[in-house]
Amino acid sequence: MATIENRSRFVVSVKNKDEYYREFPFTNRDAADEYCAWLETEKGYKAKLKQKEDSFFVRIRQTGYPLFQKTFKSLEDADTAIARIEAERKSGVFIDYTKAHNVTFEHLLKRYIEEEGPKHKGWEKSQKYKFKGWLADLEGQTTKGVKEKDGSDKPRQAVMRVPSSEIQWMRKPFTAIETEDIEGYIDERLEVVEPATVDREIDCLRAVFTVATKVWKYRLVENPMEAVRRPKYFNERDRRLKQDEHQRLLDSAFEEDKKRSVDLRVEELMALDREAAQHLPTKYKKKLLVKAALEQCRKVAEQNYIHIPLFETFVNFQIMTAARRGEALQLNWADVDFEKRSAYIAETKNGQPRSLPLRGDLVEQLKELPQCEGGVFPITAAHLRKAWDRILERAKITDLRIHDLRHEGISQVAETAKFSLIDLQKFSGHRDVRMLLRYAHLCTTHMAHKLDEAFSSEISVTVHRGRKRLKLAEVARISQAEASSSNVIPLFGKDAA
Template sequence: MGTIIERRTKRGEVKFQAKIRLAGTPIISKVFDSRADAEAWIAAVEPEMRARSRTAAREQAVAKQVREFRDRPRIVADLLHRNLCEVTPFKKGAEAEVNHTRSILKYPLTRIHLENLTQRDVREWRDKRSQHVAPSTVNRELNILSAVFKHAASEWDIALCKSVLTSVKRPPNPPGRVRRLSRQEEAALRRAGEETRNPYVLSIFDLALETAMRRSEILGLEWERISFERRSIQLITAKNGTPRGVPLSRRAMEILRALQQIAARELGHECAVTSGPVFPGLTVNAFKLAFTRMVQRAGLENFRFHDLRHEATSRLFEKGLSQMEVSTITGHKDPRMLARYTHLQVKDLAAKLD
């Protein structure tokens, strides 16, 4: 806390020395000509020091927790907490992994000692979890557990039974979702988009239908990655980790040209904008809320933004593109992921049999 000491110099002048002492931070002091100035300095500086002190205390607590997990992991939760501190933050899907890990930590499985962990414990967790979430969610969380156990064994030198997860049967995933968008629904969405206050929602909607790009890929677009001469977008950080080029249709080019003009007007530039984000200031959460309201106004049911990627992929097949050409555009590495769209080519195959 702050204190003020009145001192008299050799010349007989009265000075006021203000000192601030807080646990975990160095003592700071300053000399003033008046008590009022000293009090004002303490009032201005002390809150900032207290905030830094609290931050330092939290950092020390986290570091201590990490050291404890590193030195003597006892239960499954110890590994999951250490993974959240050291591994998860550096992953592309960090936010989703944090949420899944927090869900896992709510179950008794995480309070079992590592030496006593068995397949039966994992199976019991799997069965209980399956009562509340979809099979795909259970499998994602099993993947997280598997990755944490493997990392603990290979990087943290923590002995674990390798067969704990390898022989646990996973619930079958449901068939891939394909929610088509009818022309009437598309028109309703456009009308709803014109009424939204967010100026980017309709443009993002159109880009999704024209390019089959993911939401994260569109929201993260930068003008440096767009080539109007080559009619393409070069994605550097795609979901699967592999860069890819996305060809642009004439409609997609029109959308991007219009966005470029809007950006130039807002910045007061006479020339076209060639750098920076395409959608400046638009957060993922803000877009989610705006798109949800747009779907509700349009009166659509059971429709998500990712369904636009499915619709765009279906339209690529309907244009006559081959599976290899479509996968090049969409970035699907596994051809089996496109198997759900093969019915769109049946009529073309039948024509070839004539």
């Protein structure tokens, strides 16, 4: 059963008296009647009351179908919609778009944060902050730089990123969002961040659209994300270690290990002194004792510390295994098998576990590390980042990232000309072999040797105009054999009959 209700506003007007013009909500007819009565009794004017025709609410109830409710701008549009829906339901092709019309993208964003986001790998690390940042920008709760007040008692949150102002379309009905809305946001972001960052943000938006339309069944006539044009960029790095950079890197890592080993030894020696300082009556005496003990313990530690080659081993581990930084930091001793010379990585970037082959010299380096419970490299990503900066500064190396060591490792393996792209895929852990095409040129020599092996046993002949011809190398070989043979009678020359 379909019903149409006029929900347009009521209008009260007086001829030639625009100052008495008033509008009332469709739910407040009594107030409009009272105003008309007041104009007639108090002012002596004859008021005219009428209802506009720009808002018609349609409700369709039918057994076996969800409740349909939508507002149209004209009675003709409402009648057309009812006729179309009834015909589509009768033929079994009806698609309900009202569900998407009654929800905003902001609402879908909040639902995604609660239900879908936590299911994804990397959500807690980065994606969650991007989604919550959009919501904060919509509410005007963020500002670039120091904290400020926006007129209320609560200061706005200061953030390192630049807040976006081109996201008000997120408050539009889901069906009303257009491609131009999203591209306006993209153009604004390209002015303040790198194209690669914008590309990842587009992936986040696309994920919400995909889940909303395919999982939550918010139907759209046309998905605006399908026509969004991504920014073009090329950020593929090809940084290789040059000349003696590898040795300089190891030497600098050795110095960093020495500093860390001394600090660990100092903390061991300082344990009793710190405990004694806790019993002193004043902070001044505590600090004085700790300072004196620290100087003394450091002198002793520099003489009898045990060198732990943590960062030196880490550098070689990254190159020799081509592991990602996160894979190396999450590696536990329980997952390292020295007999099988392998290291098992349970969680990788692409979601598939893999085993890293360990070269013999790398196994010997790993055995020099303390094999306690927990991680092989017991440091955090933040600690590693700071140590890496110090290592590069000490080695006087610029523009080298930890991930570049992985690229170096894969390149070195490819340059040996003993491994195919499939072997490289197993070594690098790439899910798609196309990611390794950048190393294909390094495997050319290996392919040439394989071709020689494949065709070396075949007869070296060519075909020209239907006749087989020996290649020049074969001709020379046969000629040489004939010349050395005394039983061969020459067919051409002075002695030919």
